[in-house]
Amino acid sequence: LEAKLEEVAAEASKERKLREHSEVFSKQLENELEALKMKQGGRAAGATLEHQQELSKMKSELEKKILFYEEELVRREASHVLEVKNVKKEVHDSESHQLALQKEIMILKDKLEKTKRERHSEMEEAVGTMKEKYERERSMLLEDNKKLTTENERLCSFVDKLTAQNRQLEDELQDLAAKKESVAHWEAQIAEIIQWYALNLLQQDPLWKVRRSQKLDMSARLELQSALDAEIRAKQLVQEELRKVKDANISFESKLKESEAKNRELLEEMEGLRKKMEEKYRTDSGLKLPDFQDSIFEYFNTSPLARDLTFRTSSISEQETQGPKSEVSPSTSVVTAEQQQEVREPLFYPKEMPAAPSPTIQSISLAVPKPKAHQLNIKSFTSPTQCSHCTSLMVGLVRQGYACDVCSFACHVSCKDSAPQVCPIPPEQAKRPLGVDVQRGIGTAYKGYVKVPKPTGVKKGWQRAYAVVCDCKLFLYDVPEGKSTQPGVVASQVLDLRDEDFCVSSVLASDVIHATRKDIPCIFRVTASLLGLPSKSCSLLILTENENEKRKWVGILEGLQSILHKNRLKNQVVHIPQEAYDSTLPLIKASLAAAIVDRDRIAIGSEEGLYVIEVTRDVIVRAADCKKVYQIELAPKEKIIILICGRNHHVHLYPWASLDGSEGNFDIKLAETKGCQLITTGTLKKSSATCLFVAVKRQVFCYEIHRTKPFHKKFSEIQAPGTVQWMAVFKDKLCVGYQSGFSLLTIQGDGQSINLVNPNDPSLMFLSQQSFDALCAVELNNEEYLLCFSHMGVYVDSQGRRSRMQELMWPATPVACSCNSSYVTVYSEYGVDVFDVNTMEWVQTIGLRRIRPLNMDGTLNLLNCEPPRLIYFKNKFAAGAVLSVPETSDNSKKQMLRTRSKRRFVFKVPEEERLQQRREMLRDPELRSKMISNPTNFNHVAHMGPGDGMQVLMDLPLSVLPAAQDEKPCPSTANLSRQQQQQRSKTYISWPSSSGSDVGGAMPSRSMSDPDQEFDKE
Ligand SMILES: [Zn+2]
Ligand SMILES: [Zn+2]
Known part of the structure; x- marks a missing residue:
């Protein structure tokens, strides 16, 4: 049906297409017609007719065609409708057929369902029955199983029982077998015994028992007998030995008696010899050995330090024969010295006496002929060296003492004559221990390496130093950093144990806050006096290697101090250092020169001119308007002040009145004195006038100073042998010092100039071989002169020949020097040392660091500390201007205040300050009580x-x-x-x-x- 329907549809569409086609065609024709019409209308009226005919023909044709097609269409449509009717009918039929079929299907389905259900129920029933059956069977089987297991168990236990019974029976059986065996054995034994007994019964003897006991007794007796024999033999041996020993003893006793007798004889001999020796010593020219046996410092001899410091031996190799130039040359190294020493020692020691049993015999050997004397020469040591004779340090910068060219002997110049002259020195003398001659305080008590605070303060740490306690002094030498551990000969600090304020003490942690905790027990402090007024002391911290060492140092220093005290070895105080004026005065800081005018006045030369301090009245006077005053000399008799001042170092004369602050009426400049380095004043016998000597290089101008105009008169001009470094008037002659020499120059051409270093004296040759600065000279009573040079002091007679072998030795490099008729004061980096010019004794040490003299006689000094202080050396012995020193304090608030006079200032506490003080005083009762003084008037x-x-x-x-x-x-x-x-x-x-x-x-x-x-x- 559908296929038909489609056919019909296709036909219909074909027809529709045809129709459309015809329609299009007709339209085309119409258009053509139209076009033709148009043509006909446009061309000619004639043609239109034709055209109209044609047109009508065409029209009829067209109508015919249209009719045909319409008929055709109707026909076709009718057929089509028919066809459609047919098709619809068919469709209807088929549908009804389909329905019928569906009904049938439904019926069939029902049937199927029914049968299915039936079968299922049947099946289920069958399964249920089957299950029931299975369950029943299972339960039955389980029951059977249970029954069987119980039965099994029962059987097992039965089997166990049976096996146990079986075993028991077996055991019983074994027992029975064993019993049976033993019974058999017993039977056998019994049979044997019976047999044996029967035999015994047969052989029975009645004496057997007695015989047996007798036998036993005999054997015991024999044993005892042998033991006794052995004992007796041993005793005999012992007796034999005892007898021998007794014999030996007796012989020994006799021998002992003999030897005792001999010993006594020997002792007597010894005594005799000793007496002889003593006599010999006494007769010998001043040969005295200090008695070291008495020294309480004997126990120090065990000190291990004595061994490891071998300066004495290390220095011997530096020979005087090498020439004086090499003496001080730094190239003489200690290392080579020690090497030489090492080479030398084995040469000497084997030659010594092989056995020296007692010192007595040793001293006898001194008397043995052919004693070789030392070959002694003056020598310069490069590190602190001890005298082999007196054990003291050989203090000094050069030429400290004699040293033997051959052996290690070295001694002071003063010790040379009293020292034993045998070369080489006997070993027991060479190893002479440290010790102190208690009576004189001479000798080394102790020495060793310690540490002292660095010069910049203990805060910066410690540095090594070599310390020696010797001649009542504690010497400290810096040990340079680095490998060479040898200290130099320049002492870095000297403290005098004779100082009244000297004391040694331990320190607390609070005293040395910068030290490490473990160092504290090893530190001790040495204190010595510093300033007399205000009383001040200086202290030095010393760090030792360990606590034991510290105890030793403290013990020795204290012990030595008490000995010195007991023996009244007191420090000779020459200078009493006192603060001359309030250090807050700014002038003091700038002072270049100073002079004591009178009891109450000090003249100070500074960069800005000359000032006078009236110390008791606190008045400062500007005395002269000049620049830079280098030196001040006073001629009080002529009422003239002489100054070296100004840029060109000219000598100026000022009137005395200017010291009081009045305007000076003259200021005389000595034109020819330009560039002068030094002036000095003095009186000559001829005239009572004060003479002024001005040194300009080698030239010395001599002036007379007068009270009246023109105030000065040049009367002479002298040429010195060298640039003048120091000068003074000695008995109408001018003593000038210059490089390596001093001369006495005649002033007015009368008499002869004398060279105080006689070139003909070979012992003074060394002076010309090296340049030594002249520091000062002192004229002694007996026409003797002490010439002080930068490295030592030499004594000469009036002809310039050496008068004393001994030279004056400086412990440290002098930076300045001042002198009077009895004492030389040497200023060095660590302080001031004072020497007695007559006895050559080193009498005083003042530990004022960086102090410089401001005048020629060294009474006024500038202590370069913070703040700088003006220090007056009150001299107990020297005559001359004495200053009344005011009390000073470090915390005064004084200020320079101008007065109405422009040349006068007052140095006092300003009014506001004073009011402030008063206010403070009011507030603080404690301070008030301090500030109010005792009323005395x-x-x-x-x-x-x-x-x-x-x-x-x-x-x-x-x-x-x-x-x-x-x-x-x-x-x-x-x-x-x-x-x-x-x-x-x-x-x-x-x-x-x-x-x-x-x-x-x-x-x-x-x-x-x-x-x-x-x-x-x-
Ligand atoms: Zn010698
Ligand atoms: Zn000596």
Whole structure:
């Protein structure tokens, strides 16, 4: 049906297409017609007719065609409808057929379902029955199983029982078998015994028992007999030995007696010899050996240090024969010295006496003929060396002493004659221990390496030093850093044990806050006096290697000090250093030169000119307007001041009156003195006038100074042998010092100049071979001169020949030197050393570091500390200007204040400061009690009546004592006086000098007149 339907549809569409086609065609025709019409209309009227005919023909044709097609269409449509009707009918039929079929299918399905259900139920029933059956069978089987297992168990236990029974039976059987065997054995034994017994019974003897006991007794007896024999034999042996020993003993005793007798004889002989020796010593020219047996320092001899410091031996190799130039040349190394020493030692020691049993015999050997003497020559040692004779250090920079060319002997020049001359030195003498001659305090007590704070302070650490306790002094030598551990000969510090303030003490951790904790027990402190006034001491910390070492050092220093004290070996105090004026005065810092004018006045030369300090009145006077004062000389008799000043170092003369601050009426410049280095004054026999000597290089100009115009007169001009380094007038002659020499020059051409270093004296040759700066010269009483050079001091006679073999030795390099008729004062980096020029003794050491003299005689010095201080050396022995030293304090608040006079200043505490102080005083009662001094002048209270006094007291504010002089501090108040007494005992209290006038009294000289007011009056 569908296929038909499609056919029909396709036919219909074909027809539709045809129709469409015809329609298109007709349209085409119409268009053509139209076009033709148009053509006909356009061409000609004639043609239109034809065209109309044609057109009508065409039209009819077209109508025919249209009719045909319409008919055709109708026909076709009719057929089509018919066909469609047919097809629809067919479709209907087929549908009904389909329905019928579906019904059939439904029926069949039902049938199938029914049968399915039936089968299923059947199956289920069958399975249920089967299951039941299975279950039943299973339970039955389980029951059977149970039954069987129980039965099995029962059977097993039965089997066990049976086996146990079986075993028991077996055991029983074995037992029975064993019993059976033993019974058999027993039977056998019994049979045997019976047999044996039967035999015994047969052989029975009645004596058997007795025989047996007799036998036993005999054997015991024999044993005892043999033991006794052995004992007897041993005893006999012992007796034999004893007898021998007794014999030997007797022989020994006799021998002992003999030897004792011999010994006694020998002792007697020894005594005799010793006496002889002593006699010999006494007769010998001053040959004295200090008695070291008595030294309490004997126990130090065991000190291990004695061995490891071999300066004595190390220095011997540096020979004098090498020439004086090499003496001080630094190239002489210690290493080579030691090497030589090593080579030399084995040469000598085997030659020594092979056996030296006692010192007595050793000393006898001294008397043996052919003693070789030392070959001694003066030598320069490069490190601290001990004298082989007296054990003291050979202090000095060069030429410290004699050394033997052959052996290791070295000694002081002064010890040379008393030292034993045998070369080489006997070994027991060579190893002479350290020790001190208690009577004179000479010798080395102890030495060793220690550590001291670095020069920049203990904060920076420690540096090694070599310390020697010798000749009542503690010497310290810097040990240079690096491998060469040999200290140099320049002492870095010397402390005198004879110093009254000298003390040794341990330190606490609080004293050395920069030291490490473990170092503290190894540190000790040595203190020595520094300034007399205000009393100050310097202390030095010394770090030892260990605590034991420290104990030794402290013990030795203290022991030595007590010995010195016991023997009254006191320090000779030549200079008493005192602070001359308040260090806060700025002038002091800049001072270049100074002079003592009189008791109360000091002249100070500075960069800005000459100033005078009136020390007791705190007045500063500008005395002369000049630049840079290098030297001040005073001619009080002529009332003239002589200065070297200015850029060109000219000599200027100023009137004395300018010291008081008045305007000077003259200022004379000696033109020819340009560039002068030194001036000195002195008097000559001829005229009473003061003479002035001006050294300009080698030239010395001589002037007479006069009171009146023109104040000076040149009278001579002398040529010195060298650039003048020092000069002074000695008995109408001018003594000048120059490089390596001194000369006495005639001043006015009378007499002859004398070279104090005689070129004909071979012992002074060394001076010309090397350049030594001239420091100063001293004229001694007996026409003897001491010439001090930069490295040593030499004694010569009036002809310039050496008068003493011994030379004056400096412990450290001098930087300056001052002298008077009895003492030479040498300034070095660590302080000041004073030497007695007559006895050559080194009498005093002052530990003032970096101190320089400001005048020729060294009475005024500048201590270059912070702040710089002006130090006055009060000399007990020297005559000359004495200064009255005021009390000074470190914390004064004084300031330079101008007065009405432009040349005068007052150095005092300014008013505001004073008020401030007073205010503080009011606030702090403690300070108040300190600041109020004891009243010493009671004149003003003498006339006071009882009533008056009370009234005044009531008006008086006790805490503040005003400046006005009519105020009366009352001493009667018990409270106040008690405070004052307390104050007296407190030495540390500093007196503020400014308030002196206010309170009326600690220092009358100052308080009686107020300088301030005086100036106001002016
Ligand atoms: Zn010798
Ligand atoms: Zn000596």
